Amino acid sequence: MSAQGGAGSASLRSLAGGARAAGRIALDTEFMGEGRYRTLLCLIQLAVSDGSENPAHPNPAHPERIELVDPLAEDLDGSPLAAVLADPQVQVVVHAGRQDIALMRRRLNTEVSNVLDTQVAAGFAGMGA
Numbered sequence: 001m002s003a004q005g006g007a008g009s010a011s012l013r014s015l016a017g018g019a020r021a022a023g024r025i026a027l028d029t030e031f032m033g034e035g036r037y038r039t040l041l042c043l044i045q046l047a048v049s050d051g052s053e054n055p056a057h058p059n060p061a062h063p064e065r066i067e068l069v070d071p072l073a074e075d076l077d078g079s080p081l082a083a084v085l086a087d088p089q090v091q092v093v094v095h096a097g098r099q100d101i102a103l104m105r106r107r108l109n110t111e112v113s114n115v116l117d118t119q120v121a122a123g124f125a126g127m128g129a
Contacts, residue, residue: 015067016080018048019090026093027085029100041103044069046081071107082110095119 019025030043046067070076084090085104092112094100096119101112122128 011067012069012077013080015046015048015065016084018050018065019046019084020087022049023089024049024091024093025084027097027100027104028094029103031099031103039099039103041071041107044071044081044104078108082108085112086110088113090114091116093118 015025026047028045029041030045031039031041033039046069047064050063050065069078069081071078085092085108091114092101093116095117097115097117101115104110104112
């Protein structure tokens, strides 16, 4: 796991490439809306499968890559993430993600396509939220 917020970060570009290779990216955000006119996006959490079936993987039980992104960093270049979120070939997995998606659209100036909301899917499957 790593944290990043620098513009042109190789880490975010690499994560975007991993999402395209896997065809999926998981997204969650943390935000502050209380006492604010406009909700403040405070943290972006991302996960992609690293495609590793290698038993020598550092953690073979959890072969995913997790990144924490600081959206408050003024020098954040979110364009690699924005492109992945808009790519219809990459499934964006969220849970109760209405606000997450709205905040990503606003912060990264992008559309988010191919969304799988696990809360909505659970409802269709007859499970409780």
